[in-house]
Structures are given as C-alpha cells and as structure tokens.
Amino acid sequence: MLAKLNDNWGVLTPWRTVNELQKGFWGLLDELGDSVNRRLVSYPRITLDENEDSTVAKFVLPGYKAAEIDVSVVGDFLTVKAERQCEELSDNERYLHRERACGRFEETVKLPSRVKAAEVSAKYADGILTVTLPRQEEEKPMTIKINQ
Template sequence: MNALERHINGLFGDTRVLSARLEKGFIRVPTAELQDTDDAIHLKLELLGLETKDLDIQVTQDAVHISGERKSQTQTENNGTTKSEFYYGKFKRVIPLSARIQNTNVTADYKDGILNLTLPKTEQEKNKVVKLNLEQPAA
C-alpha cells in the first residue's frame, strides 16, 4: 500500500497524501485533476457523498489544503449485518501548485460531488517569459 501511495504522490509532484490507518485498511483521500493554463490552474476534486459543511478548504499562494470528514449514514436493523466498501472518516490533503496564484480571487463550483477550483495566476506568473540566447560566443 505504501508503494502505491508513493506512486500516486509522484504523479502530482510533491503532493502530500495523509492517510490514517484503520482496523481494516486506509481512509482514502479525494482524487484530483490539475490543468495548468496560461492564466490559471484548474483543480478538480472528487468529493462524492460529502456536503459543503463537512469540508475545509484553504488556499495559499502555492498550495491548496483540503480536509473533511465522510460520515457514515448506514443504519443496521435488528440482528442485521451491513457490508460496505464505502470509506468513512477524516481526511487531509495538500496539493502544491506549479505556479503562484492570486489566492484572494479563487472561484469554486461544487456540484454532484465534484469541486472545481479556478486558481488565477499572479501577473508575474502570467507574464513569465525566459529568453534563451542560442548564439555561440565569439572565439
């Protein structure tokens, strides 16, 4: 499991995924998708079954911190048993960003368990151009 977690973290650069060990496994953290455009970074998080009141999202200029809790709603009747593959409990995830953003201008849309964040880049990041000199020095 640790090797898989390290591999997943590697896909997102230095993403730090915090998982708490349970009796029978791990608490899963939300899956994420990042799209980097000229003007903004678009982050999509899968938060199925969570209400906004159960989420805490903090955005700095270089990372998105998300934590929350998925609460069990399963009720077992008299002498009944329930088997579930759903996961419940608290989670925390930090997603580092590839560019500095204007964290005061972030927009969010949460619909059908999918959180979409638009993280506008700072003007310095938008205008960052590096000119390479390919000429050979005179000998």
C-alpha cells in the same frame, strides 16, 4: 480428523500450533487489506489542469455536502479537508461489504505557481469539487518576440 482427536492433548499439540499460526497469518492479511482499502478509498482522486491565467484543481468527492468540505490556499499549497460521518447500524444489522469511506481526510497539493488567494473560487456540483486558482501576474508565462 487427527487434529480433532489430538485437541485434548493440551498446549503441546503440533496441530494446534499450526492452526494458530494459520489463523494469525490470515488475520494479518485481512488487517493489511482493510488498511490498504481504507487508504485508497478515503483519499479523493485529483486532476490539476493549467492554462495561461490559472490552475484548475478538480477533486472527486461523491456523497459529500458542500458544507462538509473546507478549501484553503496558503502560498502555493492548496488544502482540501472533508469529513463524512459513518452510518450507525442497529444491533441486528451488519455490513456485508462496504467501500464507502467515512471519517476525515485532508489532502494538500503543491501548486505549480503562486496564486491570487483573494480571487480563488470553488464550486461543488455532481460530486466534483472544482477550485479555480488565478495565477499571480509575475508568475504568468511571458512570450518574448525576438527582433532581427
């Protein structure tokens, strides 16, 4: 009540200054939360498995089409790029809550060994991108039997 009555005092109103600081603080927290959520949502979850012959990378990419995903291997780095277009809302619509990220992402993973780039294969099914990366011969682990 006091703040409303004193609202006509002008720039020197102490309650106005406190109110503006509070609005700025909450706005800053909202922006920080949005950027953290955007960062967490826009990057895929990754699993790297390894066996004797190859490394298998699995990326969780629900809602993408295979044509929107690019996979490349250079040396011992695997790069996955994808882009999802944002849905356009009409003038009378607005989001109440949105966790589905849109836009472009690029994720590069350092592989544990060099791979045969010509033999790399990728499969996309049920929102999971599976990239099989055959290991180069000299990179395969070798078991050496000890003679007595």
